[in-house]
Amino acid sequence: MDLVADRVRSVMTTLEARDAADRIDGTPQVERLRAIRPEVGQLLVTLIVATGARTIVEVGTSSGYSALYLASGARQTGGRVVTFDIDPAKVELAARTFAAAGVDDVVELRHGDGLAGLAAFAGRADLVFIDAEKGDYLGALGPAIEALRPGGLLVADNLTSHEADLAGFRDAALGDGRLVGLVVPIGRGELVAARL
Numbered sequence: 431m432d433l434v435a436d437r438v439r440s441v442m443t444t445l446e447a448r449d450a451a452d453r454i455d456g457t458p459q460v461e462r463l464r465a466i467r468p469e470v471g472q473l474l475v476t477l478i479v480a481t482g483a484r485t486i487v488e489v490g491t492s493s494g495y496s497a498l499y500l501a502s503g504a505r506q507t508g509g510r511v512v513t514f515d516i517d518p519a520k521v522e523l524a525a526r527t528f529a530a531a532g533v534d535d536v537v538e539l540r541h542g543d544g545l546a547g548l549a550a551f552a553g554r555a556d557l558v559f560i561d562a563e564k565g566d567y568l569g570a571l572g573p574a575i576e577a578l579r580p581g582g583l584l585v586a587d588n589l590t591s592h593e594a595d596l597a598g599f600r601d602a603a604l605g606d607g608r609l610v611g612l613v614v615p616i617g618r619g620e621l622v623a624a625r626l
């Protein structure tokens with residue numbers, strides 16, 4: 431069954447087209463959408479439903495594309511998504527995305543540093559999704575683990591597309607005594623780990 435509503439799917443389709451164009455037309459990196467692959471979105475929806483995740487936190491909103499998947503899962507579980515982006519232009523864009531998709535009731539968009547924002551969740555988050563700058567991942571690991579409840583899930587994008595850049599993060603996450611997980615080779619490579 432597809433949990434993504436038609437109105438949400440329509441916005442996703444528009445963003446997918448812009449993201450694909452961005453990747454080949456010379457758009458500067460800071461302006462690009464850099465969205466997750468659709469199958470990663472479907473993985474996120476599945477994990478949310480499987481675990482009944484209700485408190486869902488994202489670091490790196492960009493256009494809001496991945497948050498639309500998180501919101502689709504949250505609608506099913508009765509949950510909410512809090513998503514952080516540090517770039518005001520991306521926050522403006524994501525606000526338009528969420529309004530157009532009709533998900534404002536389940537998504538809270540916050541302008542700011544998601545690493546700092548994670549501190550507010552202290553053991554309450556059911557799922558944390560990290561998709562920010564690769565240099566920030568290692569610094570986000572501790573705050574993300576601390577934000578999760580036991581049994582909560584950490585998911586992080588780009589583990590295979592940026593394998594060398596994220597090797598330190600991967601090794602730290604998979605070697606951390608508070609987590610059990612693996613890298614799932616779909617999309618750009620997803621670290622999926624549960625908080626013990």
Ligand SMILES: C[S@@+](CC[C@H](N)C(=O)[O-])C[C@H]1O[C@@H](n2cnc3c(N)ncnc32)[C@H](O)[C@@H]1O
Binds near residue numbers: 516520
């Ligand atoms: C790869 S894009 C996110 C794509 C998005 N998750 C999606 O799939 O649609 C990375 C985003 O992280 C944001 N970012 C970078 N550092 C951040 C930080 N410390 N806190 C919050 N957002 C950050 C960037 O502004 C950028 O919009």
